[in-house]
Amino acid sequence: MQKYNYLILEIKEFINQNDLLSLQQYFQQLDLNDTTIPWDFVYQKIYLHSCLKKNKEIKEWFESLISLFNPISQSAIKHTFHYGNYLMNK
Numbered sequence: 001m002q003k004y005n006y007l008i009l010e011i012k013e014f015i016n017q018n019d020l021l022s023l024q025q026y027f028q029q030l031d032l033n034d035t036t037i038p039w040d041f042v043y044q045k046i047y048l049h050s051c052l053k054k055n056k057e058i059k060e061w062f063e064s065l066i067s068l069f070n071p072i073s074q075s076a077i078k079h080t081f082h083y084g085n086y087l088m089n090k
Helices: 003-016 020-028 039-052 056-068 071-089
Strands: none
Touching: 003 020, 003 039, 020 056, 039 056, 039 071, 056 071
């Protein structure tokens, strides 16, 4: 299993448990400069998972993290917000 797939599964578990505090603590330990991990892909997966779980608090926290990404990744990620809003309202 790819390193980032395991990462996605771990983060999804925090979302499933509705545990924002633990998620924030976990996220602080991550090395966002690790170029072996496709961070924009990981972000999209976990962001959409929070939307599918209708977790507004975690969704909004994820949205606040967009500034951590470089401009190219931000551009690739932003379209996901529209879909996330659709999922939240569905």
